[in-house]
Amino acid sequence: MTQKHSTQPTIFVIFGGTGDLNQRKLCPALYNLFLEGFMPRQFAIIGTGRKEIADSKFRTTLEEAVSQFSRTGKAEQKKWGEFAANLYYCPTDFNTPKTFENLKAQIEEKQAEFGGNAQIIFYLAVAPNFFPIIAECLQKYKLAQDEDNSRIVIEKPFGHNLETAKELNTLLSKIFSEKQIYRIDHYLGKETVQNMMAFRFANSLFEPLWNRSFIDHVQISVTEQLGVGDRGGYYEGAGALRDMIQNHLLQLLCLIGMETPISFDADEIRDRKVEVLKAMRSFSPEDIRFGTVRGQYSKGWVEGKEVPGYRSEAGVDPHSNTETFAAVKFHIDNWRWQGVPFYVRTGKRLNQTSSLITIQFKDVPHHIFSPEVTENWQQNRLIISIQPEMSIRLQVQAKRPGVNMVLNPVDMVFDYKGTYDTDSPEAYETLLLDAMTGDQTLFMRGDQVEAAWELVMPIINTWESKKSLNFPNYPADSWGPEEAEALIARDGFHWFHLPMKNKD
Known part of the structure; x- marks a missing residue:
């Protein structure tokens, strides 16, 4: 992650801002990126939802969520205050497209504040049936016309089957270029x-x-x-x-x-x-x-x-x-x-x-060894553990200590905790930073x-x-x-x- 850093002013729009995904994963990830200096100097995070909520209430809710779910633990007051000053809430009802006018006004206000060169990342943390509705509203209100500075991040499931996946791809391709579309798989x-x-x-x-x-x-x-x-x-x-x-x-x-x-x-x-x-x-x-x-x-x-x-x-x-x-x-x-x-x-x-x-x-x-020597024989294995531990181990045969030749499997292990002192970033931290820097390597085409x-x-x-x-x-x-x-x-x-x- 140290080779990547987003310096361009960025506006995050999180559809489903009051939802579980934002509270458990997205906001904690963005806060951790902020703590470690990966967020740009100028940024805004706008959460949307159908409820009418004041910015202050939205910030308090997310502070509680970050304190509960962030890998860095309880939010530190000074740092959280600096981060929360960039959190906003905009009521937006997908079934009432006219409410997107309020969202557009808030985005334009932030763009003007940032000097007009901000990139906009629309994150769809909502049920899949809302994906087409949001995409069409973004097109209608001309919120994603700039191919170089606007992106859409879509959570799985991407379609319910081959037919619906093709339909969604076809719709998105009419509104966005492929370089704007980030189909996320947190794995x-x-x-x-x-x-x-x-x-x-x-x-x-x-x-x-x-x-x-x-x-x-x-x-x-x-x-x-x-x-x-x-x-x-x-x-x-x-x-x-x-x-x-x-x-x-x-x-x-x-x-x-x-x-x-x-x-x-x-x-x-x-x-x-x-x-x-x-x-x-x-x-x-x-x-x-x-x-x-x-x-x-x-x-x-x-x-x-x-x-x-x-x-x-x-x-x-x-x-x-x-x-x-x-x-x-x-x-x-x-x-x-x-x-x-x-x-x-x-x-x-x-x-x-x-x-x-x-x-x-x-x-x-x-x-070449007798059966007595190889009683515990097993073929070599390479084991990549993603969870609960993060490790890569190579299992090979070796001689057991002693005067007799007896073989048994042993592990040659690389594990993150034993090798590095620093905490590994959560998956969403890596992927959100990639979305900010325009790197689609870990996203599906x-x-x-x-x-x-x-x-x-x-x-x-x-x-x-x-x-x-x-x-x-x-x-x-x-x-x-x-x-x-x-x-x-x-x-x-x-x-x-x-x-x-x-x-x-």
């Missing part, structure tokens, strides 16, 4: 995810091994101990495949599978990611039958507390066919990855919360979004057309349905779990 802003490119392309050790000749298979596993909580209504229309695999996990897969870019240019890197998606094998009915698994959690016990099953959660249909667990076997049909399976899984109410990428290398071609939807649509259509007869099929605090173990076991592998240091 790509995480420190360890960013480090994957540095790890691959800045070291001569691994890239020569990064192919089918040396890699046996790849696992990408994002698991959650929590259930859907108060998001049951949203989750009913999404499910694990839409909510996680179509965006987050496929983005991680692209970072693992992409070819070496010729530069760190944003479009060059995004081109390489799109190539991965276009090279991925389409799903036939047989592939869906044997290469995908869906699940739904039942009631159970987590950390000594009884928890409800998915169908008993608030906002959920008691006969719901929505999956809370999904596992998929992908193939990339190109020269580098032909024959290497990529196993992806995600689920709620599982045994632990973790995000792991495991790259298992092929076994040695010839064993329109063709990338559509390619991801195109890949998973056969699975979505099949699951929605055929009701599962065995839901719920895994208890809370388990590792998901038994079929998920069978999916990977058929190929002679098993799901990898990083041992938890403390699970009390």
Whole structure:
């Protein structure tokens, strides 16, 4: 982050300014950027919402939110006062476009105050059904005409399926140029995810091994101990495949599978990611039958507390066919990855919360050690942990201390906490700074979004057309349905779990 700094006056307009996302993520991120000197000298943050709220009330609410959710802890009075002086609220009702006149007047007032050269970033922290309405209002009131100094940031989900994603892309392309559109995926802003490119392309050790000749298979596993909580209504229309695999996990897969870019240019890197998606094998009915698994959690016990099953959660249909667990076997049909399976899984109410990428290398071609020596033998693995710890570990075989030759696996570990004294920025800090500096590297391009939807649509259509007869099929605090173990076991592998240091 130290190489980036926004000096141009900036006006942030946050649609959904009174909402949960702004309070938990956006405002704390902007405040932390301010503390560390990354905000421009002149800036304004304008929150919008349907309620009539005074600026002072808006600032007080956000101060409480920052004190609760910021990684830097309770807001320090002097610094918060300096930051809060740039916070404003403007009532704006999407269903009453005329209220956008007030927003336009407030933006123009700030632009005049900043000397007329401010960039404007419109952040859509609202429900997806409001995306088209806001975009059309921005066009109607000529708030985003300057291609060089106006940007729109759009949260996921970007579309509900391939058709709606294409419709939204078509609408946005009529109003904005592609360089103005920032489709945000907060997973790509995480420190360890960013480090994957540095790890691959800045070291001569691994890239020569990064192919089918040396890699046996790849696992990408994002698991959650929590259930859907108060998001049951949203989750009913999404499910694990839409909510996680179509965006987050496929983005991680692209970072693992992409070819070496010729530069760190944003479009060059995004081109390489799109190539991965276009090279991925389409799903036939047989592939869906044997290469995908869906699940739904039942009631159970987590950390000594009884928890409800998915169908008993608030906002959920008691006969719901929505999956809370999904596992998929992908193939990339190109020269580098032909024959290497990529196993992806995600689920709620599982045994632990973790995000792991495991790259298992092929076994040695010839064993020279006796079975007694290699009783604990395992193939070399590279494990990238995104959460709960941020680490990269290489598992190799080594001799155990003693007079006898006995081998066992050991870890060579790089972890952020043990290496660096400074705190890592939150994902939204990185991404908001990138939006201010005009860097689209970590944001998805329109063709990338559509390619991801195109890949998973056969699975979505099949699951929605055929009701599962065995839901719920895994208890809370388990590792998901038994079929998920069978999916990977058929190929002679098993799901990898990083041992938890403390699970009390």
